[in-house]
Amino acid sequence: MFHKAIKVIVVTEKFLQDRVCSLMESCGGKGYTLVSAGGKGLHHLHATDDKASVAEGLGNIKIEVIVRERSKAETIAATIMKDVFSEYPGIIYLEHVEIWREERF
Amino acid sequence: MFHKAIKVIVVTEKFLQDRVCSLMESCGGKGYTLVSAGGKGLHHLHATDDKASVAEGLGNIKIEVIVRERSKAETIAATIMKDVFSEYPGIIYLEHVEIWREERF
Amino acid sequence: MFHKAIKVIVVTEKFLQDRVCSLMESCGGKGYTLVSAGGKGLHHLHATDDKASVAEGLGNIKIEVIVRERSKAETIAATIMKDVFSEYPGIIYLEHVEIWREERF
Numbered sequence: 625m626f627h628k629a630i631k632v633i634v635v636t637e638k639f640l641q642d643r644v645c646s647l648m649e650s651c652g653g654k655g656y657t658l659v660s661a662g663g664k665g666l667h668h669l670h671a672t673d674d675k676a677s678v679a680e681g682l683g684n685i686k687i688e689v690i691v692r693e694r695s696k697a698e699t700i701a702a703t704i705m706k707d708v709f710s711e712y713p714g715i716i717y718l719e720h721v722e723i724w725r726e727e728r729f
Numbered sequence: 730m731f732h733k734a735i736k737v738i739v740v741t742e743k744f745l746q747d748r749v750c751s752l753m754e755s756c757g758g759k760g761y762t763l764v765s766a767g768g769k770g771l772h773h774l775h776a777t778d779d780k781a782s783v784a785e786g787l788g789n790i791k792i793e794v795i796v797r798e799r800s801k802a803e804t805i806a807a808t809i810m811k812d813v814f815s816e817y818p819g820i821i822y823l824e825h826v827e828i829w830r831e832e833r834f
Numbered sequence: 835m836f837h838k839a840i841k842v843i844v845v846t847e848k849f850l851q852d853r854v855c856s857l858m859e860s861c862g863g864k865g866y867t868l869v870s871a872g873g874k875g876l877h878h879l880h881a882t883d884d885k886a887s888v889a890e891g892l893g894n895i896k897i898e899v900i901v902r903e904r905s906k907a908e909t910i911a912a913t914i915m916k917d918v919f920s921e922y923p924g925i926i927y928l929e930h931v932e933i934w935r936e937e938r939f
Contacts (some may be wrong), residue, residue: 657740657766661868664866717933721822761895763871
């Protein structure tokens with residue numbers, strides 16, 4: 625029923641949303657989920673901020689894509705790291721998930 | 730201190746929120762977390778959309794429930810798949826988590 | 835390329851955001867992500883609510899911090915459990931993730 629898959633999670637500034645989503649799709653991701661987010665810290669976006677704010681349309685964005693193959697997840701991550709995070713702040717991490725209807729991912 | 734558990738994650742259209750949450754509860758889920766979301770893609774909601782939008786009260790919803798038993802997680806997923814996603818778009822997936830105060834889940 | 839790490843997830847009432855984030859940082863967390871959330875249920879915030887609402891600035895908050903060492907994750911969880919959730923409602927759970935650029939976490 626369920627099949628192992630990998631979720632790639634990106635947290636970055638909202639103005640980079642379209643760029644990150646396009647890279648996910650060009651690397652073979654078949655869809656993504658977007659959630660407005662705030663954040664703070666060294667491994668995050670605004671290391672020099674005194675105070676984090678929960679983004680309300682203007683802040684950060686959490687973008688998630690699930691793919692079946694780990695190799696595809698790593699390609700997505702490497703591409704975003706090179707094309708976006710060499711210039712802009714953000715984090716990328718992976719989570720192991722189990723999906724239903726694997727043909728959709 | 731921590732105990733293994735399963736998180737069931739549903740991403741679907743916001744108008745289905747009450748229906749999905751009711752099914753989670755009727756299958757034994759003791760609580761859930763709701764987050765407004767947007768999305769795009771084949772494994773997602775609006776496969777024909779040109780552009781995804783971050784939902785602001787009108788879009789998609791991410792609903793998460795944590796349960797202790799995998800069998801309960803699978804029942805929740807199977808019920809929502811049958812009762813909701815045979816008719817409406819959405820995805821369901823599982824994540825392995827570790828919980829504290831297991832009697833609450 | 836990727837390194838194993840632990841994500842600590844807290845879901846609680848929004849007015850506790852600063853307190854939880856400060857504890858995460860004082861326990862060694864180098865950053866966190868914030869997402870507005872709603873919720874319902876015994877393992878959640880408002881066990882007596884008839885209906886959950888998606889928080890829009892006034893409700894609940896989901897706070898995530900990723901750390902490299904499990905011992906640090908457990909310290910963060912234990913500290914929040916003792917200092918916050920002995921008095922206020924909320925949940926804490928862990929997820930296993932894989933991070934890039936581990937020196938940032």
